[in-house]
Amino acid sequence: MLNQSAALDLMFQALADPGRRMMVERLSRGPASVSELAKPMAMSLPAVVQHLQVLEASGLVSTQKVGRVRTCQIEPAALQLAEQWINERRTLWERRLDRLGDFLAETAKPEDTP
């Protein structure tokens, strides 16, 4: 089990490539075999497999082999972890701006209303 910081390293790294984001995009519409995943991509099957390995190592995608077919699916809990990290920083900033706004409104009052 990776610690959360190492997990975030791998997830953001995995999402930093347009081809891998395209694969996540496809999988968010439902599971797919490796060849289905490769079909719309402008790259070789080995390149797709390599990107898939990066996604799998990051925990964003899991794969399961049944017979000769490897099926890939998205792992929403991992996506949520990455999303949450960003969301928490953004809302922290927004709450800070809100408090600043409140403070300015408070201190402006005595001058505005004689």
Place this chain on the structure above:
Amino acid sequence: MLNQSAALDLMFQALADPGRRMMVERLSRGPASVSELAKPMAMSLPAVVQHLQVLEASGLVSTQKVGRVRTCQIEPAALQLAEQWINERRTLWERRLDRLGDFLAETAKPEDTP
């Protein structure tokens, strides 16, 4: 102006490093000078500056130099773009699961209620 895919490449790449995430974390609590930003980090000032350049190139952080002091602040709109990309894929997947659940509940009914 970068196109959205190139912007996401740079943002996720910027977030894929624990030191840079620590800097975003600090800046989400308010603007800071480069030396304030560097203080809690276990790295040299040039290393901090280099990470800051990656964050600035990604659009996640902006900096402004007044006199001899460069002040850094977070850019919440950029954070939101990255967050939204993940959120849209995750909710797409969840809606798909919900529809699947509804479908299974519907098709199970005739057998369950004689």
